[in-house]
Amino acid sequence: MALKPHEQELLDRVQTGLGIGGEWQPSATGATFDVHDPATGEVVKTIADATVEDAVRALDAAVAAQEAWAATSSRERSNILRRTFDLLTERKEDFALLMSIEMGKPIQEARGEVVYGGEFLRWFSEEAVRVQGDYRQNPEGTGNILVSHLPVGPCYFITPWNFPLAMATRKIAPALAAGCTVVIKPAALTPLTTIFFAQLLEEAGLPAGVVNVVPTSKSSAQSSALLSDTRLRKLSFTGSTPVGVKLLEASAQNVLRTSMELGGNAPFIVFEDADLDRAVEGALVAKFRNIGQACTAANRVIVHESVADEFARRIGERVAAMKIGRGAEEGNDIGALVDDKAVTNTARLVADAVDTGANIVTGGDAIDGPGNFFQPTVVDHLSPQSAIMREEIFGPVLGIIRFSTEDEAVEIANNTEYGLMSYVFTENIHRGHRMIERLETGMMGLNSGLASNAAAPFGGVKQSGLGREGGFEGIHEFLSTKYTMLPR
Structure with missing residues (x-):
């Protein structure tokens, strides 16, 4: 079954390269992989297949952008997220159709996912300007306690294929709101929606290097390289419990902050x-x-x-x-x-x-x-x-x-061992x-x-994961707490 003209036109607007440091570029080796329509089995797009070298370059870009992005005012970060929400709302049909083509879900449900995924952009655009600290006297009366919340730093996101837009916005929106930069690896089965969303972020004014996209067919090698890099400070993963356990083990070597949304029953x-x-x-x-x-x-x-x-x-x-x-x-x-x-x-x-x-x-x-x-x-x-x-x-x-x-x-x-x-x-x-x-x-x-x-804390207990996405709790997954002693 051939793609319809409007479907082909949409696919032609999706970048084929890796999004690193504000540029769309081929992989280091020129390698590519195919994306299929699961309803027909046909290839709908061929895109760059990131190597370990590419992933490290993406982290280089995220690290280079981190200081400036963290110093960007919370109002500006909020405005970028809000502009992205507005653009996504305008292009609801494009994103819904793209998800249906690469993932297979019914178009009416894909439209619902655009609305749901967009709400994370709107919610965290509002939360960006509401990160609170604390100032109080210590019990002894000898000084004051200043508590502040600062960006964790560069983050690595691994997203699943089943909700290609919402799983990206649910992680990226709070990270950007908190002042963190991102390297994201979308699922090899459904990378196109994430790429298209990154293009939308660029259009909304997101600075180069703040979000970097590295689709790959070699997930394990890429993840191992990034998790062993001491510059990375946060991992967020959505997927199966067995894979999550392996990622937690790898993350322990550098004591990374982790968020895990794992299996359910x-x-x-x-x-x-x-x-x-x-x-x-x-x-x-x-x-x-x-x-x-x-x-x-x-x-x-x-x-x-x-x-x-x-x-x-x-x-x-x-x-x-x-x-x-x-x-x-x-x-x-x-x-x-x-x-x-x-x-x-x-x-x-x-x-x-x-x-x-x-x-x-x-x-x-x-x-x-x-x-x-x-x-x-x-x-x-x-x-x-x-x-x-x-x-x-x-x-x-x-x-x-x-x-x-x-x-x-x-x-x-x-x-059951699950508890989502x-x-x-x-x-x-x-x-x-x-x-x-x-x-x-x-x-x-x-x-x-x-x-x-989007306004509720999503997450599980037992072997269904760690941490929460969405709600007031969601932004704190990307903030570290700092206490300063101020003598009197």
Whole structure:
């Protein structure tokens, strides 16, 4: 399937080089790699493949720009972020289409990501001028305590493929607001949106070298080189827990500040008193947004036995009616998964669920190519031994397991090494408050299937990560606290 003229015109506006020190340039060796449309398998763009040498040059540029950027007034940093937000809002359709082409998500969801990703620019443009310190007398009366917050310094960001814009803005916006410079490595599967966003930052007036973009097919080598460089002061990573653990180990050598947004295995609990219409709507959003490829996706749908049959029937009917097709085309509910490995893994998890006792309500099969499509699927009567109960699905599969008591629901929900997101549907406010306290997750949606918001602290507990992105807390991930003693 050939690209449409307006799609090709958009892709032609995306730079093919590495963004280092304010210039777009080829890699040191001239190496390149291809970016594909997962809905067709076709190559849509060929871009520079950064070497270790390129990554170090990007850090050189970030280090060189750090002092001047930190000295830039908070109002000017705020103004640049606000101008970027305004430009992004104007070009919403361009960014949405670009994400749909390179990642596969339905165009209407891509538009939603532009709005969500843009809010981090607006939020942190406002937070940039509100970093507070403290001045107080010490208890002994011999001096005064001055507490100030200063930029951490050059940062290295590793972003995932599933939210190509929002994962970049969620990290870059607070870093710039705090006065930090950046080297960012977007996922090799979806680098184009980050490149296009960096071009937008340039247009908004961001000085050269403050944000540097180094896409690469050799992630491990690049990351090892930068994390071993003593000039780097901060790492922020979004991705799998096993990779996050390796990065934490490497970061320990130079005692880097780290933020880790890692894996999830979100429970979605439906109690017997829940509003089932609301619960079904919430489950559809929490599970099938982004084709199920989200760390916050409802992974284990835990439903009270008295309402489970009706819940399964209602949600099965809705899922069976979903329209499957290329994300960049209007009207499709389920786009292509990011690559063929994702299809294979989704099929494996469904087969395992059936082998361990579940039954398929709807869907259950991969769709013949071209493209990486899998039917939106509901499986019921999950066994506790099912792989779905332990692993992230990262595909359009909703699995239902039943429970009889509140304590049993909590035990099932907490029986995981992950602790990112949870969802609870109940009309009992007291039970809702108990769930806030009992569920071991960093975030929770109470009678809501969507909780992410730029003004809220995003992050998990246990093996789902460290630190928070967004909210008042987000900018402090990029600030160090300094105490000065002022004798009287």
